[in-house]
Amino acid sequence: MMKFRVGRSRSVNSAMTLPAAPGRIALDFDALYRAARDDVFGYVATMLHDRSAAEDVTALAFERAFRKRKSFNPARGSERAWLFGIARNAALDELRRGKRTAHLAAEPDAVSPAPDEELERTLRRAALRTALAELPARDRELIALKFHAGLENSELAEVLGVSVSNAGTRLHRALTKLREILDDQS
Amino acid sequence: MTSPETLELEAVDAALAGRYVAPEHADLADLALLLRDETPQPAPAWAAHLDGRVEAGFPARPRKPRVWLRKAVPALAIAAILTPIIGLAALTDGPNVGSDDSGGGATGSSESVDGAGLAQDDAAGVAQDDAAGVAQDDAATVAPSAPRTGGNPGTDGRANRRQERSAALTLAVRHRDVDRVAGQASAVAADVGGFVQRSNVSSSGGGFLRLRVPTEELDTAVQRLSRLGRVRDLSRSSVDITAGVVSARERLSDARAERKALLAQLANATTVNETESIRERLEIVSREIAAARAGLRRVNNRANFANIDLTLTPAAAGQQDEGGAWAPADALDDALRVLEVAAGVLLIAAAILLPLALVWLLVWLARRGVTRHRRERALDMA
Numbered sequence: 001m002m003k004f005r006v007g008r009s010r011s012v013n014s015a016m017t018l019p020a021a022p023g024r025i026a027l028d029f030d031a032l033y034r035a036a037r038d039d040v041f042g043y044v045a046t047m048l049h050d051r052s053a054a055e056d057v058t059a060l061a062f063e064r065a066f067r068k069r070k071s072f073n074p075a076r077g078s079e080r081a082w083l084f085g086i087a088r089n090a091a092l093d094e095l096r097r098g099k100r101t102a103h104l105a106a107e108p109d110a111v112s113p114a115p116d117e118e119l120e121r122t123l124r125r126a127a128l129r130t131a132l133a134e135l136p137a138r139d140r141e142l143i144a145l146k147f148h149a150g151l152e153n154s155e156l157a158e159v160l161g162v163s164v165s166n167a168g169t170r171l172h173r174a175l176t177k178l179r180e181i182l183d184d185q186s
Numbered sequence: 187m188t189s190p191e192t193l194e195l196e197a198v199d200a201a202l203a204g205r206y207v208a209p210e211h212a213d214l215a216d217l218a219l220l221l222r223d224e225t226p227q228p229a230p231a232w233a234a235h236l237d238g239r240v241e242a243g244f245p246a247r248p249r250k251p252r253v254w255l256r257k258a259v260p261a262l263a264i265a266a267i268l269t270p271i272i273g274l275a276a277l278t279d280g281p282n283v284g285s286d287d288s289g290g291g292a293t294g295s296s297e298s299v300d301g302a303g304l305a306q307d308d309a310a311g312v313a314q315d316d317a318a319g320v321a322q323d324d325a326a327t328v329a330p331s332a333p334r335t336g337g338n339p340g341t342d343g344r345a346n347r348r349q350e351r352s353a354a355l356t357l358a359v360r361h362r363d364v365d366r367v368a369g370q371a372s373a374v375a376a377d378v379g380g381f382v383q384r385s386n387v388s389s390s391g392g393g394f395l396r397l398r399v400p401t402e403e404l405d406t407a408v409q410r411l412s413r414l415g416r417v418r419d420l421s422r423s424s425v426d427i428t429a430g431v432v433s434a435r436e437r438l439s440d441a442r443a444e445r446k447a448l449l450a451q452l453a454n455a456t457t458v459n460e461t462e463s464i465r466e467r468l469e470i471v472s473r474e475i476a477a478a479r480a481g482l483r484r485v486n487n488r489a490n491f492a493n494i495d496l497t498l499t500p501a502a503a504g505q506q507d508e509g510g511a512w513a514p515a516d517a518l519d520d521a522l523r524v525l526e527v528a529a530g531v532l533l534i535a536a537a538i539l540l541p542l543a544l545v546w547l548l549v550w551l552a553r554r555g556v557t558r559h560r561r562e563r564a565l566d567m568a
Contacts, residue, residue, distance in 0.1 A: 092561035137568035
């Protein structure tokens, strides 16, 4: 499956780009939104295991980011790390509230006859979804930030508020756990 | 040396970037790609809806009215009004800024003030001395048994008590106004029936005037004098002099009684020697009567006239805005005064707001810490 990127052709809303404070670079919110909308949704959906909640939280995260866009400081990290920090807080707040009960651990695949290779891949994906669901939330979050949000290790470290080496160690540990679960399944 | 952990993470990054991955990490690279392909995708309808909201700049949704804020508005408004008023009241330490004295107006040099004061001293002082002394001598009756200490004749019902009252007033005036204010003070004293007993006025170094005013006009005189400048200090004092009055009266009464007795003896005297002796004694008693009368006059004068010690001190620029034609210097003074008041109000506001801000900051930090802790806990419990 190809990774979908938002590619809107409309002009950038003038309200999206704020004049930069001295020593700061203006945040192009429209560009950030276009580049990160699906990534944020993917991360939040993996975190929450709930599509409906993920949609609400993603929208809330972008709205918060839009309102706070003046406070973005490039000296403290990248735009994406800043945005995912906001999304993370929104997702954790949602987890804390624990109001959502409907879960959707995996998206249903289209039922269609497939060749053997495709069938095997489909089975692997199902096993992966199950393994992801079994991972502790902290490890699942690392996987989501790395593979679903597409963050670099340095950005991942910024979002979690840890050092880059620590983020790498944690990510490696999460991957190891995931592989162990997959091995146990097979 | 590169650790296996680092090598595996580099293999993951290489696979995601579409670069070459060593065969020993092929499984891991395959897992990385599979994970990436498993990214949940948003529904197109939801994505389109969010696009529209972003395009519109996230239009604000109607909020519930904040009842507490509505209730707090009157209190905040009152606080906003009272804070500058309190600030101004705190800064304005004199009751008389900018007022004018209608009783004065005569502008004279220090010499003329002195001259006028001394003239009044000589004329009015002696006149008052005589009038008061004689009047008291002839008319006033003081009970010999009157208590000698304490009490206010106005409030304790003992109308025969006598008090010597005085006041000391320090006014701040501009250098150039010292002479004028001294003249106005003399005029005030004259207006209330008093006089300048002593004065020493210098245009550069301020001045001092001792005013004598009728005791019953002391308050009026102090009030009018206070309007001539910025009051730096005002003190009042009173001393009970009933004992002195009684003593002087008794001395006079005794001397009179003795003279009466001597006159009776003189009428009955039969010999020359006896007559001469009585006459000599009468002369002595007459001198004693004169002395006693003078003493009684002095002590009555102390009760009937109050001292006002008026000190004029040169004020710094901007601290006095009394009278005179408005000039650029006055404008500068006024501007500085306005700045002083504004700075004072800001200082008071800061004194009020700073602790509040500190408390708010502590609460905010604590709340932030608690929220962060709860979020991490939620992740652990998920």
